[in-house]
Amino acid sequence: MSRTVTVGLDGSRESRAAAEWAAVEAELRAVPLKLVQVWEPLPKPMAKAPLLGAETHRHWTERIPREAAEELRLRHPALDVSIEQLSGSSPAQSLSKVASEAELLVLGSRGMSAVGGFLVGSVGLAVVARAGRPVILVRAERATDTATVPGPVVLGLDTGTPSESLIEFAFTTAVRRGTAVRVVHGWNPQPYYVYALSADPGFHDTLAQYESTALTEMLHPWREKFPGLEITAESRYGSPAAQLVEASRGASLVVVGRRIRRHGLGAHVGHVTHAVLHHSTAPVAVVPHD
Structure with a gap:
């Protein structure tokens, strides 16, 4: 196990909120922060499309963790932020493996309403059920106040x-x-x-x-x-x-x-x-x- 706080990133508002929460937690623990994105290959028909092909898809997915890391470094200049991109057809399996190698894994989850409740997707539940290390789920609406x-x-x-x-x-x-x-x-x-x-x-x-x-x-x-x-x-x-x-x-x-x-x-x-x-x-x- 490496001494890192790891966050699963997919570009959504929820995952960006999770990244901010994870950055604060990493600072409190005095450990590096790792942003992990699981890149899912496109189905063959879409991969061959001229405007939505594999190269275009990869270009945009690579921008997500890079831009998120740049924003986090600006807000947390003393924090060591790294990026890891994985390719696989099962994000839940990849994230579960990543979780086993970190102190904890942080994931974003969409709120069901303005007053309470998570909407936990199948990937989040699968990771929680399989991970050998603690997994934290964070709502976008409360990421800042609960982190600080x-x-x-x-x-x-x-x-x-x-x-x-x-x-x-x-x-x-x-x-x-x-x-x-x-x-x-x-x-x-x-x-x-x-x-x-x-x-x-x-x-x-x-x-x-x-x-x-x-x-x-x-x-x-x-x-x-x-x-x-x-x-x-x-x-x-x-x-x-x-x-x-x-x-x-x-x-x-x-x-x-x-x-x-x-x-x-x-x-x-x-x-x-x-x-x-x-x-x-x-x-x-x-x-x-x-």
């Missing part, structure tokens, strides 16, 4: 299957940005608790106390490891995805996990992560973990 304004880093945490790499990513990101961490833990009773809840209304309070205590105990060593970091923790009954989407308003980043699957059933994004990707108003970091 110190809103809290929101961490979605499951006390049943905690991941140290997920927590480490969120906490170190907050330290670099000089902001706080807001840990959100949503829980729902297991189906076999239904009978106990109907027989004993106080049982819900017992479960709530258990979940809150579990979250407190899980975060205790992290509070000791990051003594200067402001950490708030919320353990609430209800949908984890809905709570994270609500918490994304005003956040600088939402951090969620993706469990790596090592069997032959293909790539997978969990339902909570999938919902957050589509409905968060802040950039979303998906951190793969065992």
